[in-house]
Amino acid sequence: MNLKKLPKKLVLQGGTILDPLSGRSTKGNVVIEHNKIKSVGSAGGAKGETMIDCSGLVITHGFCDVHVHFREPGREDKETLQTGSRAALAGGFTRVCIMPNTSPPLDSPESIRFVVEKAEECPVHIHPIGAVTKGQKGKELTEVQAIISEGAVALSDDGLPISDAQVMRLALEYTSMFDKPVINHAEDECLRNNGLMHEGEISTRLGLAGNPSLAEAIMIQRDLELANMIQTKLHVPHVTSASGAANIRRMKKLNSNITAEVTPHHLFFNDQALLEYNTNFKVAPPIRAENDRKELIKAVKDGTFDCIATDHAPHTIEEKEATFELAPFGMIGLESCFGAVNKVLDMPLKELLKLLTVNPRRVMGFEEDLFTIGCAAELTIIDPDQEWIFKEQNIYSKSRNTPFIGEKLKGKVRFTISKGSIADLK
Ligand SMILES: [Zn+2]
Structure with missing residues (x-):
């Protein structure tokens, strides 16, 4: 990756400008001046100006991922805010x-401030999600108001489910006052029963402890019922099962504040991929059966899922080289998304x-129109074919x-423009 400062004026010349907000697609130039959008769709470009030939390429909004793990503070050997930012740029993500499952977790106003301040120097926009409970222990709520006022955009104990329904209820009631979503890692820990992979024919064949789809579906339904009662924002992360998707589809009709995400790996792979005990397929919640995968794709197409999120979860080679039982859950995902x-x-x-x-930005309440004249340039240029x-x-x-x-x-990110820099991915 060649990452450099944007010139004073840059002309993205002759691309297809695809605005995901309006759905309109036009041919022409996008001009960026002093890091801001100067014009969209104009022709030409004068001699002596810095230009990028975008013929055959698509110029669109910078991507936004509402679910990544950057491991700072505490596990900088796996990822830092800086290295995570470069992974994001490589994947076309500007935000x-x-x-918050760092070490220590982001469960205090001070820890949120630490991330917000450190993120300022990073080449992508990084927003912390604050922990729901102190120490992510699932018992006592954090200082929600202070965490949000320091810059947390949502609340989650991700990595760990909020098992106590009363704690989840209080979290939803409290955050509803601030119009921020709660994101619960939806797995019933008792039903999950230390499962290492999807419970089914393949887990039986491999002799690995299974984690049933029901562990997810039942927890999603509990959260949906609570959010429906309070009529507040609930964002369901990394849905893996046909039954989980069906619950969301049904409950969305009752509460328009419900949103949900799906990961690239749950759409791309099924549990047969685990036949060789490759620990890179060990994720939580697990990669499920082919029928689930097909239902997830259907759920994307019918609008049950609002957005794609990578759940980018870095781990060291040493940790992943452990046996399937001992290796940690998670895979990285920004670059391949x-x-x-x-x-x-x-x-x-x-x-x-x-x-x-547009959709992940809406989930988090970020600005949705990135082609507005005068707005800071946050663009991604792709070759979709x-x-x-x-x-x-x-x-x-x-x-x-x-x-x-x-x-x-299929489809490659060619350039990512974010916070006054341009990453060339050629
Ligand atoms: Zn999770």
């Missing part, structure tokens, strides 16, 4: 929301881009734990 979902979803580009831009093999050299994360290495993907 990410980081989960677009090529994976563009391939597997095979849907109109303008619809797909909504799931990576390029087929390529995802390789280790495409990874900018500090970690390498991804099963996408060697996979053929």
Whole structure:
């Protein structure tokens, strides 16, 4: 990646400008001056100006991921805000929301301030999500109001489910006053029963402890009922099961504040991928059966899921080289996201881009119109048709734990423009 400061004036010349907010697509130039959008759709470009030839490419909003783990503070050997930012740029993301399961967790106003201040120097916009409970122990609510006023955009104990329904109820009631979503890692810990992978034919064959779809569906339904009673914002992360998706589809009709996400890996792989005990497929919640995968794709297409989120979860090689029982859950996902979902979803580009831009921004209450004249340039330039093999050299994360290495993907990010810099991914 070649990452440099934007010149005083930059002309993105002759691209297809696809605005995911209006759905309109036009041919022309986008001009950026002093890091701001100067014009959209104009022709020409004068001699002597810095230009990027965008013919054959699509210029669109910068991507937004509402669910990543950057491991700082505490596990800077896996990822830092800086290295995570580079992984984001490589994936076309200009804005990410980081989960609070760091060490210590982001459960105090001071820890949120620490991230907000450190994020200022990073080349992408990084928003902290504050913990719901102190120490992410699932018992006592954090100082919600202070955490939000320091810059937390949502609340979550992600990594750990909020098992106590009364704690979840209080969290939803309290955050409803601030119009912020609560995001609960939806797994019933008792039913999950230390499962290592999806409970089914393959787990039986491999002799690995199974985690049933019901562990997810039942927890999602509990959360949906609570959010419906309070009529407040609930965002359901990384849905994996047909039954979980069906619950969301049904309950969305009763509460328009419900939103949900799905990851590229749950759309791309099924549990047969685990047959060789590759620990890079060990994620929580697990990769499920082919029928679930197909239902997740349907749920994307019918609007049950609002957005794609990567759940980018870096781990060291040493940790992932442990046995399947001992290896930690999670895979990185920012760099491979677009090529994976563009391939597997095979849907109109303008619809797909909504799931990576306008919709996740709406979930978090961020500005949705990035082509407004005068707005700070936050753009991604893609070649939607390029087929390529995802390789280790495409990874900018500090970690390498991804099963996408060697996979053929479709659609490649070429440039990402964010916070006054441009990343060239050629
Ligand atoms: Zn989670």
